[in-house]
Amino acid sequence: MIFGAVHDRAWAILFARLVLGLIFGMAGWGKLFQMGATAHAHRYFLDPYASTWIPTWLLWGLGVSIPYVEFAAGWLLVGGLFVRPALLALGAILVIVTYGHLLKDLLYEFHTHVIPRLALLIFLLAMPRGDDVLSLDHLFWRR
Secondary structure (H helix, E strand, C coil), rough: CCHHHHHHHHHHHHHHHHHHHHHEEEHHHHHHHHHCHHHHHHHHHHHHCCCCCCCCCHHHHHHHHHHHHHHHHHHHHHHHCCCCEEEEEEHHHHHHHHHHHHHHHCCCCHHHHHHHHHHHHHHHHCCCHHHHHHHHHHHHHHC
């Protein structure tokens, strides 16, 4: 494939995928390999939300699993492999994070954390899969 023959939309998709994938992939990496999944669960789920209606088992489950999902889905996006399932998983994480922040602070400012990630995610989901020609999905399955 010659770069000049690649449509601008494919480049836009690639750059959005790379940026969003790096944001989540590196966040997951830090939570897993620097902080640790258990410490992540305590710091961001168990300790701040223990007094809420959310059961402890759910706080543990989300707190431990989210770093793995961020890591895997983020790096899948970077490679362009299983892009749609990765985007849906990351979208679910954004919903969970949004709810958690609102549970603690009804006036939480979304523009610094959630909105930029959500904008890239929605852009990628809205683009026709067939236009993502610079991806492993396209190489393997011609989607």
